[in-house]
Amino acid sequence: xxxxxxxxxxxxxxxxxxxxxxxxxxxxxxxxxxxxxxxxxxxxxxxxxxxxxxxxxxxxxxxxxxxxxxxxxxxxxxxxxxxxxxxxxxxxxxxxxxxxxxxxxxxxxxxxxxxxxxxxxxxxxxxxxxxxxxxxxxxxxxxxxxxxxxxxxxxxxxxxxxxxxxxxxxxxxxxxxxxxxxxxxxxxxxxxxxxxxxxxxxxxxxxxxxxxxxxxxxxxxxxxxxxxxxxxx
Amino acid sequence: xxxxxxxxxxxxxxxxxxxxxxxxxxxxxxxxxxxxxxxxxxxxxxxxxxxxxxxxxxxxxxxxxxxxxxxxxxxxxxxxxxxxxxxxxxxxxxxxxxxxxxxxxxxxxxxxxxxxxxxxxxxxxxxxxxxxxxxxxxxxxxxxxxxxxxxxxxxxxxxxxxxxxxxxxxxxxxxxxxxxxxxxxxxxxxxxxxxxxxxxxxxxxxxxxxxxxxxxxxxxxxxxxxxxxxxxx
DNA sequence: TTCTTTAAGATTGTCGACAATTTATATTGA
DNA sequence: TCAATATAAATTGTCGACAATCTTAAAGAA
Numbered sequence: 414x415x416x417x418x419x420x421x422x423x424x425x426x427x428x429x430x431x432x433x434x435x436x437x438x439x440x441x442x443x444x445x446x447x448x449x450x451x452x453x454x455x456x457x458x459x460x461x462x463x464x465x466x467x468x469x470x471x472x473x474x475x476x477x478x479x480x481x482x483x484x485x486x487x488x489x490x491x492x493x494x495x496x497x498x499x500x501x502x503x504x505x506x507x508x509x510x511x512x513x514x515x516x517x518x519x520x521x522x523x524x525x526x527x528x529x530x531x532x533x534x535x536x537x538x539x540x541x542x543x544x545x546x547x548x549x550x551x552x553x554x555x556x557x558x559x560x561x562x563x564x565x566x567x568x569x570x571x572x573x574x575x576x577x578x579x580x581x582x583x584x585x586x587x588x589x590x591x592x593x594x595x596x597x598x599x600x601x602x603x604x605x606x607x608x609x610x611x612x613x614x615x616x617x618x619x620x621x622x623x624x625x626x627x628x629x630x631x632x633x634x635x636x637x638x639x640x641x642x643x644x645x646x
Numbered sequence: 647x648x649x650x651x652x653x654x655x656x657x658x659x660x661x662x663x664x665x666x667x668x669x670x671x672x673x674x675x676x677x678x679x680x681x682x683x684x685x686x687x688x689x690x691x692x693x694x695x696x697x698x699x700x701x702x703x704x705x706x707x708x709x710x711x712x713x714x715x716x717x718x719x720x721x722x723x724x725x726x727x728x729x730x731x732x733x734x735x736x737x738x739x740x741x742x743x744x745x746x747x748x749x750x751x752x753x754x755x756x757x758x759x760x761x762x763x764x765x766x767x768x769x770x771x772x773x774x775x776x777x778x779x780x781x782x783x784x785x786x787x788x789x790x791x792x793x794x795x796x797x798x799x800x801x802x803x804x805x806x807x808x809x810x811x812x813x814x815x816x817x818x819x820x821x822x823x824x825x826x827x828x829x830x831x832x833x834x835x836x837x838x839x840x841x842x843x844x845x846x847x848x849x850x851x852x853x854x855x856x857x858x859x860x861x862x863x864x865x866x867x868x869x870x871x872x873x874x875x876x877x878x879x
Numbered sequence: 880t881t882c883t884t885t886a887a888g889a890t891t892g893t894c895g896a897c898a899a900t901t902t903a904t905a906t907t908g909a
Numbered sequence: 910t911c912a913a914t915a916t917a918a919a920t921t922g923t924c925g926a927c928a929a930t931c932t933t934a935a936a937g938a939a
Contacts, residue, residue: 425716426922452891462924463891464697468704475708477800483658484891484930499800506743510735567710567732571804659892685921695894696921717900717921 421573428468431459435469439478439489440582450479450487477579492583494635500579501628505621507572508556512604512620515562516613524609527558531601549584553577555601559608559620587634593626600626654806661701664692668702672711672722673815683712683720710812725816727868733812734861738854740805741789745837745853748795749846757842760791764834782817786810788834792841792853820867826859833859 424430435455438444456466470487473479479487490496519527534551560572600623607616657663668688671677689699703720706712712720723729752760767784793805833856840849 423716428922429716451889453889464923464925467891468700468922471701471704471708475704483656483662485932486891496800499798502743502747502798503740503801503804506739507736510739514735565732565735567729568736571736661892684919686919697893697895700921701892718902719921 427461428465428472431461431466431469432472434459435473436476436478436578439473440578440585442586444489446489446582446586447491448489450489452486476575478582490579490582492586494632494639497583497628497631497635500576500583501624504572504576504580505624505628507568507576508560508624509617509621511560511563511565511568511572512608513613513617514565514568515559516608516611516616518564519562519608523562524605527555527562527608528605530554530558531598531605535598549581549589552597553581559604562608583631587631587638589631589634593630597623597627660694661698661705664694664699664702665705667692668706669709669711669811672706673811673818675819677722679722679815679819680724681722683722685719709808711815723812723815725819727865727872730816730861730864730868733809733816734857734864737805737809737813738857738861740801740809741793741857742850742854744793744796744798744801744805745841746846746850747798747801748792749841749844749849751797752795752841756795757838760788760795760841761838763787763791764831764838768831782814782822785830786814792837795841816864820864820871822864822867826863830856830860 422429422433424433435444439446444450450470452463452466452470456463459466470479470481474481474487477490479489481487534555537551557573557577560569563569600619604616604619604623607613607619655662655666657666668677672679677683683703685696685699685703689696692699703712703714707714707720710723712722714720767788770784790806790810793802796802833852837849837852837856840846840852
């Protein structure tokens, strides 16, 4: 029984393993977005039976990475501009809530630990400037900690098991890296301060604004990519 | 291929049918909350194989009605006071968002249709005073329409396929019926007016307040029930 | 040619059986 | 009596095969 790094999924069964593997491949784009999933083919590839693969597909469906139609089959989700907006509207509402609850609940030592984490990110960020992986991981860390600090299990599950893989998929496949990183850092700092002061209203507002900015950033990338595709034709 | 009334689930396969049936039984309490689910037993009861039943269980898990542990099995969710708070915090954030979007997007004829619906509810409510089913259905109708009017497919799915069955489960099993009905009606009216005026900020606020009131109502029932149980001992 | 209809192929849904794991029971030793 | 261990029973996880459904390709009619 091992453990999955990103969402702390306990890997006990064969279908757990297939689920985690497929999730990574879909998020990172090894399995192409929008592509049809053939059960016999993938079962063979992962060396499991169709029953086991289908179990994994069910779970991928619950975190919005594949879509199923009865008697037709599975398809990897397609990253559209419309969906991006939809997902970020939901994310903003939920993480705004999480941040508000965190401001209400977070203990002083938890706040200090989070501050420390942020400083670490600042250090490594300067060193690793341009390497998107560390920025990704650092940003994820920060948001994840706040989500957990909400102490609302349902909310935590909804975000970390539900939305986050999809959000990660957008970020990874848009190749998120650029000048927004340092701005994001300042925003994180402001959010922590609000939490430290138990100013829940401000914390919620700042988080929502932070997420909106992130959305605008991805959306710009999206449009840029769309333009490039048009020129290429 | 038939259709399920409440969440518009298309029933195509055998597992669809089992899913819808079990969902109803769990929500209404025929299958007791907190009880262990035996796969062989229920498969026999519904006249399907274990594979088909497990498919249904997977889907019940994604709408939070059962909880699974690897190599241990399924258990029907337990309705605790803590969970009620968690779920309603999330619901408030999401339906608040839905209501805001509805205020932005809703066309005049849609608003009129919703007003008309509300009047119908008022009529039948007076006639059927005390029959909780109609109040339930009416309230659900209202909220569902606003959710749909958000035009955010992800949000719609999250609420109607995800949270609502669990919310319904709380309401049904707490036996929701009482003096709050008429107040709820007034609140609905105020929300529609805000939507009609495209006052999205107010619409969101009123919806959140409306949901908080509903939560307080259920919570009161909960405490009452807990007290009764203590006395009975 | 274009549109239906029909048949073949492939894919998903469902089943019963076996393997792996957990839970309950019985046994042994202190 | 109680705790720890070993055994037996039951439950879940996984597999391969068959049935039902959809998709594709071919054949025929307008």
